[in-house]
Amino acid sequence: MKEIFEAIKRSAIKIKWLIENEDTGYSKNINSTGDTQLKIDIKSDLVIEEEFRKISSVKEIISEEKEKKTAINENGRYFVGYDPLDGSSLLDVDLSVGSIFGIYENGYSGTDLKAVVYVVYGPRLELVIAHEDVKLYKFTEKGEFIFNQVIKLKEKGYLNAPGSTQGCWSKKHKQMIDDIFASGYRLRYSGGMVPDLHQILLKGGGLFSYPSTTDRPKGKLRMIFEVFPFAFVFEKAGGAAIDGKKRLLDLSPTHPHDTTPCFFGSNEEIKLVIKYNE
Ligand code: AFP
Numbered sequence: 001m002k003e004i005f006e007a008i009k010r011s012a013i014k015i016k017w018l019i020e021n022e023d024t025g026y027s028k029n030i031n032s033t034g035d036t037q038l039k040i041d042i043k044s045d046l047v048i049e050e051e052f053r054k055i056s057s058v059k060e061i062i063s064e065e066k067e068k069k070t071a072i073n074e075n076g077r078y079f080v081g082y083d084p085l086d087g088s089s090l091l092d093v094d095l096s097v098g099s100i101f102g103i104y105e106n107g108y109s110g111t112d113l114k115a116v117v118y119v120v121y122g123p124r125l126e127l128v129i130a131h132e133d134v135k136l137y138k139f140t141e142k143g144e145f146i147f148n149q150v151i152k153l154k155e156k157g158y159l160n161a162p163g164s165t166q167g168c169w170s171k172k173h174k175q176m177i178d179d180i181f182a183s184g185y186r187l188r189y190s191g192g193m194v195p196d197l198h199q200i201l202l203k204g205g206g207l208f209s210y211p212s213t214t215d216r217p218k219g220k221l222r223m224i225f226e227v228f229p230f231a232f233v234f235e236k237a238g239g240a241a242i243d244g245k246k247r248l249l250d251l252s253p254t255h256p257h258d259t260t261p262c263f264f265g266s267n268e269e270i271k272l273v274i275k276y277n278e
Pocket of ligand 1: 035085086087088089090162163164165191192193194220221
């Protein structure tokens with residue numbers, strides 16, 4: 001596992017360099033989810049694959065940018081599902097973006113997840129490892145990631161990050177979001193899952209939601225690359241993550257790019273989501 005964390009750290013430093021120096025324009029390719037790939041999405045994906053090819057413990061990888069799984073090392077133990085550059089459409093306006101890595105064993109169900117790493121490319125380069133607990137590391141002038149703090153959610157927060165557009169929400173979901181704001185929560189939503197969830201985690205709690213919508217009944221966010229990894233992080237940090245009713249980590253995808261509605265938060269906010277979905 002340690003060599004996977006180290007490979008991700010090396011990738012993060014290289015991707016940060018790409019973000020600061022490379023063209024953030026579109027390529028001619030369309031990925032499996034139907035998004036036109038940015039040139040930097042493709043380059044970041046290659047950086048990560050190259051680093052995983054150097055180590056022995058990775059058996060297989062599946063990237064958000066690729067349709068199919070890629071075999072790495074027959075004798076490897078872990079399967080890594082990753083989104084090389086999540087929220088990359090925010091790069092042209094210079095907002096924070098991130099990379100997400102789910103480290104699985106045996107397969108790609110929520111219960112196969114053994115550890116998670118995510119990287120935040122913001123004004124600073126930060127990396128979070130969720131294994132036994134959730135640890136934040138900051139990249140320093142020494143050229144390495146230094147441990148900063150253990151991330152622990154409070155029972156209740158004050159931030160609300162509601163995804164998608166209101167016009168596509170169900171009446172029930174709109175009512176819940178309205179009630180949350182009426183009870184004093186503040187809106188914090190950049191459109192980048194990594195920085196939006198990182199903010200909730202570091203500010204003690206709140207709710208991030210991407211529900212079933214009229215245009216996307218199964219939600220937008222992908223189980224293997226986005227949803228399971230953050231569900232794991234939130235649970236390890238003392239919070240919870242559900243699809244509206246069920247625990248997200250109890251779900252299994254039937255296709256690598258399957259999506260699901262998702263709600264991540266501290267315990268009080270998730271209890272509220274359950275109440276509204278009864
Ligand atoms: P992009 O990778 O296309 O920028 O999408 C980012 C993302 O998958 C995730 O990071 C955000 O939380 C979510 O989309 C935002 O979606 P909405 O704009 O529909 O709220």
